[in-house]
Amino acid sequence: MDEAxxxxxxxxxxxxxxxxxxxxxxxxxxxxxTVRSESILSELDEYALEAALQLVETHGGPASxxxxxxxxxxxxxxxxxVKKSLQIGADDGVHLTDEALGGSDASAxxxxxxxxxxxxxxxxxxxxGMASTDGETSLVPAQLAERxxxxxVTFAASLDLTPGDDGWKLAARRDNxxxxxxxxxxxxxxxxxxxxINDPRYPNFKGIMAAKKKQIQxxxxxxxxxxxxxxxxxxxxxxxxxxxxRPPRTQGVLITDEGDAGIRLVDFLAGQKLL
Amino acid sequence: MTTVLVFLDHxxxxxAKSERELLSLGATLGDVVVALAGEAEQAYLDGIGxxxxxxxxxxxxxxxxxxxxxxxxxxxxxxxxxxxxxxxLLGNSYxxxxxxxxxxxxLESGVITDVVALAGDLTATKADFAGSYSVDCRVTTGIAxxxxxxxxxxxxxxxxxxxxREVRIPVExxxxxxxxxxxxxxxxxxxxxxxxARVIVAGGRGVDGNFGPLEDLADALGGAVGASRAATDAGxxxxxxxxxxxxxxxxxxxxxxxxxxxxxxxxxxxxxxxVIVAINKDADSPVFxxxxxxxxxxxxxxxxxxxxxxxxxxx
Numbered sequence: 001m002d003e004a005x006x007x008x009x010x011x012x013x014x015x016x017x018x019x020x021x022x023x024x025x026x027x028x029x030x031x032x033x034t035v036r037s038e039s040i041l042s043e044l045d046e047y048a049l050e051a052a053l054q055l056v057e058t059h060g061g062p063a064s065x066x067x068x069x070x071x072x073x074x075x076x077x078x079x080x081x082v083k084k085s086l087q088i089g090a091d092d093g094v095h096l097t098d099e100a101l102g103g104s105d106a107s108a109x110x111x112x113x114x115x116x117x118x119x120x121x122x123x124x125x126x127x128x129g130m131a132s133t134d135g136e137t138s139l140v141p142a143q144l145a146e147r148x149x150x151x152x153v154t155f156a157a158s159l160d161l162t163p164g165d166d167g168w169k170l171a172a173r174r175d176n177x178x179x180x181x182x183x184x185x186x187x188x189x190x191x192x193x194x195x196x197i198n199d200p201r202y203p204n205f206k207g208i209m210a211a212k213k214k215q216i217q218x219x220x221x222x223x224x225x226x227x228x229x230x231x232x233x234x235x236x237x238x239x240x241x242x243x244x245x246r247p248p249r250t251q252g253v254l255i256t257d258e259g260d261a262g263i264r265l266v267d268f269l270a271g272q273k274l275l
Numbered sequence: 276m277t278t279v280l281v282f283l284d285h286x287x288x289x290x291a292k293s294e295r296e297l298l299s300l301g302a303t304l305g306d307v308v309v310a311l312a313g314e315a316e317q318a319y320l321d322g323i324g325x326x327x328x329x330x331x332x333x334x335x336x337x338x339x340x341x342x343x344x345x346x347x348x349x350x351x352x353x354x355x356x357x358x359x360x361x362x363x364l365l366g367n368s369y370x371x372x373x374x375x376x377x378x379x380x381x382l383e384s385g386v387i388t389d390v391v392a393l394a395g396d397l398t399a400t401k402a403d404f405a406g407s408y409s410v411d412c413r414v415t416t417g418i419a420x421x422x423x424x425x426x427x428x429x430x431x432x433x434x435x436x437x438x439x440r441e442v443r444i445p446v447e448x449x450x451x452x453x454x455x456x457x458x459x460x461x462x463x464x465x466x467x468x469x470x471x472a473r474v475i476v477a478g479g480r481g482v483d484g485n486f487g488p489l490e491d492l493a494d495a496l497g498g499a500v501g502a503s504r505a506a507t508d509a510g511x512x513x514x515x516x517x518x519x520x521x522x523x524x525x526x527x528x529x530x531x532x533x534x535x536x537x538x539x540x541x542x543x544x545x546x547x548x549x550v551i552v553a554i555n556k557d558a559d560s561p562v563f564x565x566x567x568x569x570x571x572x573x574x575x576x577x578x579x580x581x582x583x584x585x586x587x588x589x590x
Contacts, residue, residue: 262580
């Protein structure tokens with residue numbers, strides 16, 4: 001990536017529309033891709049957008065020349081995630097859409113996003129959620145950092161920026177199962193944030209009205225310099241061969257405690273050879 | 276014969292169960308060699324040798340581990356090249372998946388995560404959409420980079436301990452990286468890791484801040500303690516204990532859910548458990564729809580009674 005502009009931070013937030021986890025989710029079609037009929041802004045991406053908004057507010061607000069761009073890729077409906085982000089507070093949006101993108105695995109998705117970010121950047125900071133709530137592979141942020149040769153700070157539970165003579169520096173905290181880490185990196189960098197980092201705000205009426213005037217740039221693969229064969233099913237390095245719904249779990253025995261439920265529980269466990 | 280490279284990290288005093296599973300799975304696919312990122316004691320290395328591994332690749336400097344993910348990815352890429360491996364097996368933690376992700380890009384190879392079964396032709400089975408779908412997939416480009424869920428394969432018996440030959444790999448860490456500047460260890464519970472545990476006792480809102488009865492039952496069963504998001508958000512237990520869509524996905528032999536209503540986000544993290552037991556005061560709790568054994572009752576009387584009964588039977 002090129003030198004970032006000196007007159008403010010340009011932050012990209014990657015957002016994704018996902019099937020609403022409240023509804024049944026399914027895979028269908030000859031290419032075994034996800035059906036996104038009931039789609040929403042991924043809950044986990046709201047934390048990334050909130051982190052961007054808080055960084056801008058901490059460092060002088062929009063008047064200091066900072067800008068937040070919400071970015072997504074996917075079919076026409078995918079733009080809903082960008083629109084929602086604009087209502088919450090992002091300044092502008094980008095939507096990469098192309099039929100050839102359908103069926104992209106993590107490697108093809110990260111390839112397309114890398115080309116897109118190079119095209120619409122440069123960015124000082126790229127923020128993502130900790131994983132999409134559908135594919136849950138969490139591969140894309142790491143692959144994007146690798147492709148863009150950026151420092152990777154994933155699963156940040158806190159995030160601070162400090163301006164310095166030689167550019168911005170970021171500090172973050174990561175919580176693992178058995179230890180916590182503190183991380184430092186120069187900008188530009190890619191950061192994924194967890195659901196512990198903040199409490200995302202909701203769009204208000206003013207934000208919803210303001211969003212109507214904000215720009216969404218719609219781009220195709222040709223615009224960002226990629227061939228159809230580099231992405232989608234053809235450009236993927238993995239292939240889904242079969243997908244079947246697992247048989248739903250059925251309800252077993254249900255008892256009401258009459259003073260001996262603990263003992264009956266142990267009887268059940270013994271019967272299942274679980275002791 | 277196919278060379279299988281198994282990546283191990285965070286070496287303890289001896290091989291963890293999930294590490295023994297990876298080595299055992301590797302042996303069914305070809306000749307196993309190991310890439311080891313961190314420092315290790317001789318007993319740990321001998322343990323690797325006891326699985327018939329003749330060679331261990333190690334970085335020639337500690338810098339690979341001071342850099343978040345990227346350093347280990349560079350090292351592992353070079354270890355794949357040096358060993359000529361066609362299959363790379365890793366664990367399934369977030370960090371392992373990210374290392375796999377970057378190695379995949381560096382080697383132009385497909386990556387499949389959350390693998391629960393692997394056929395001889397390398398068709399990998401994974402549970403998708405939080406366990407509601409079973410998906411078969413294959414790597415079509417490059418070597419097969421696979422992260423394997425714990426408890427997916429049986430670990431075989433080890434042979435006699437023997438020191439494997441060490442091969443040092445030069446590692447050139449990229450310039451723009453995130454550095455680890457500090458590390459604080461969390462208190463150790465003495466209980467198994469959630470991802471590896473055979474038994475999990477998990478609590479939610481109904482626990483009302485008191486995990487004592489759950490810990491006692493978990494200890495009687497040799498299990499781990501987990502929680503719903505309501506319980507971790509309330510600060511009653513470490514965030515790392517969270518099971519569900521934004522926490523961990525677990526599939527133990529036995530999952531005991533106490534005081535958790537079982538909203539879809541919680542089910543997403545545990546519905547592939549082999550046997551599910553649920554205790555809740557509310558007979559209409561959705562968790563009962565997926566429980567093999569449900570008890571409508573007060574967890575503060577049912578759990579201690581069960582713990583006492585297990586101890587009484589000397590189990």
